[in-house]
Amino acid sequence: MTSTERKTMPLYDDSLPHRLTPPPFWGDRIGNDDVELVPTHGAGRAEVAFDFPGVAVGTAEYLDGPTGATVISVPSGARTSVDARGGAIGIIGRYEELNHAICFAGGSSYGLAAATGVDEELLARTGNRVGWQDLRSASGAVIYDLAARDTGIVPDAALGRAALLAARKDAIPVGRVGAGIAASAGKIDLSRCEFTGQGAAFRRIGPVRILVVTVVNPVGVIVDRDGTVIRGNYDRETGERRLPVADYEAALLAGESPTTSPGNTTVTAVITNVKLDDKELRLFGRQVHSSMNRAIQPFHTNHDGDTLFALTTDEVALPPAGSTRLGEQAVNSIALGAIASELAWDAVLTSAR
Incomplete structure (x- = not known):
């Protein structure tokens, strides 16, 4: 069967481009072996420029899904810490402490195969050398985009x-592209969820560089800095979006069981060039991941498998902050985490605007 022979269920109304019309879960569906799949490279809604030597980001999609993959490439390697939360985590390479690439993909657990393809390309780039010093590693995480x-x-x-081969060193597409092509938010009820996508944000402060890439596919809604819900939990009758807590409280008051639809997860990478020891890197990632609950409400639920990869290329030493029992860099790493946390919020917002 070719893509032109398959009649695709409309995923959103032309008049309301973010509204999602979920297909039924039951019944057989076409799979990878039923069509001739060709990777494409979408432009997204916009681009986020970045300037981070040694880092590149690429995307690729199967429009027949639609589903996709996003790869953050660090050819020289970056020390990595993983912060994984929620009840539906899908990770490959979780315990790798050094990575040369991070791969995000749709497809839930089946999409973890995309990271294997990244590994294959990394091997090819070494000339298929397999000595210990030549080994390369890629870790990855997936979202559940099958409900959309x-x-x-x-x-x-x-x-x-294909996503790794398309990696660029200057800009990242955002919106419905890469691993975020079928991402959605606000799944309190599937009829009220809306498309989101991939987001990114970059900041350079003197020699310090921080880049955040995220694929936003949560149970929760996306919240702007003024508290406005900008995507998800859209009430078709009133034309309004609201925080899910309002629906949960209303259900409890009515003596009903609050509803939440399964099939979610937000995956994120935050990359810096600041030298951090193992503990600082771990806490840096935890700080940034925790901060994202301001932009996504609720976050880290038992229907989400939220995962954040914190990476450092260890190139820039921050000025000494004074001796403390937590180490000289402790105060500075907290400041770095605070800045990166704001960037993470920016990245989430770009996924939906």
Whole structure:
């Protein structure tokens, strides 16, 4: 079957471009073996420029899904810490302490194969050398994007490889592109959720660089800095969006069980060039991940598998902050985390605007 032969269920109304019309979960769906899959490279809604030597980001999609993959490439390697929360985590390479790439993908657990394709390309780039000093590693995490579409097509090794091959050093597409092409938010009820996508933000402060890339697919809604819900939990009758807590409270007051639809997860990478020891890197990642609950409400639920990769290229030493029992850099790493936390909020917002 070709993509032109398949009649695709409309995913959103033209008049309301962010409204999602979820397909039914039951019944057979077409899969990867049923169509001739060709990786594409979407432009997204906009681009976020960045200037981070040694870091590149690429995306690729299967429009027949639609589903996709996003790869953050660090050819020289970056020390990595993982902060994974929620009840539906899907990770490959979780315990790698040094990575040369991070791969995000749709397809839930099946999409973890995309990271295998990244590994294959990394091996090819070494000339297939397999000495200890030549080994390269890629870690990855997935979102559940299958509720937003009517196929069982998932990212595979070929798609992950295509995303890495398309990596750019100057800009990142945001919106419905890469691993975020079928991401959505506000799944209190599937009829009220809306499309989101991939987001990114970058900041350079003197020699310090921080880059955040995120694929936003939560149970929760996306909240602006003024408290306005900008995506998710859209009430078609009133034309309004609201915080899910209002629905939960109303259900309890009515003696009913609050509803939440499964199939979610937000995956994020925060990359810096600041030298951090292992503990500082771990706490830096935890600080940034915790801060994202301001932008996504609720966050880290038992229907989410939220995962954040914190990476450092260890190139810039911050000025000594004075001796403390937590180490000389402790205060400075907290400041770095605070700045990165604001960037993470910016990145979430770009996924939906």
